[in-house]
Amino acid sequence: xxxxxxxxxxxxxxxxxxxxxxxxxxxxxxxxxxxxxxxxxxxxxxxxxxxxxxxxxxxxxxxxxxxxxxxxxxxxxxxxxxxxxxxxxxxxxxxxxxxxxxxxxxxxxxxxxxxxxxxxxxxxxxxxxxxxxxxxxxxxxxxxxxxxxxxxxxxxxxxxxxxxxxxxxxxx
Ligand SMILES: [Zn+2]
Ligand SMILES: [Zn+2]
Numbered sequence: 001x002x003x004x005x006x007x008x009x010x011x012x013x014x015x016x017x018x019x020x021x022x023x024x025x026x027x028x029x030x031x032x033x034x035x036x037x038x039x040x041x042x043x044x045x046x047x048x049x050x051x052x053x054x055x056x057x058x059x060x061x062x063x064x065x066x067x068x069x070x071x072x073x074x075x076x077x078x079x080x081x082x083x084x085x086x087x088x089x090x091x092x093x094x095x096x097x098x099x100x101x102x103x104x105x106x107x108x109x110x111x112x113x114x115x116x117x118x119x120x121x122x123x124x125x126x127x128x129x130x131x132x133x134x135x136x137x138x139x140x141x142x143x144x145x146x147x148x149x150x151x152x153x154x155x156x157x158x159x160x161x162x163x164x165x166x167x168x169x170x171x172x
Pocket of ligand 2: 138140
């Protein structure tokens with residue numbers, strides 16, 4: 001949705017609250033696409049904070065269908081977002097202004113805005129649970145369901161050096 005912020009940007013002391021539906025049905029984080037499985041409207045408060053300057057405060061909640069990075073089980077990625085951004089009239093100098101491509105002149109593109117908020121909050125790792133044991137690299141067994149009995153011992157190369165010394169390997 002496009003929200004015209006020109007009145008807030010030019011009217012000193014003006015504040016405007018607005019609920020905006022989130023239209024996106026999916027999110028691309030640059031490598032993958034995730035479906036939005038539930039979402040709330042975005043609650044915005046736009047406040048004038050000076051000549052030609054406005055603050056965007058807001059919050060929303062949404063979730064995505066994803067898979068655990070370790071065991072590939074399907075998980076729901078819940079995201080609770082709260083944000084505060086500053087925008088300015090074109091030509092207004094302000095070092096704190098967020099110019100992230102969601103403003104066109106005085107109009108706010110709420111979808112582009114939310115895409116950015118989701119992106120900066122996207123987790124580095126998606127796990128079904130903190131201590132997910134993942135899959136066995138040898139046989140693919142889900143190790144959360146039990147051990148598979150494969151020998152997964154990977155010697156630490158530094159330990160190998162020490163072992164060589166113990167074994168009297170003169171080439172170390
Ligand atoms: Zn997992
Ligand atoms: Zn295995």
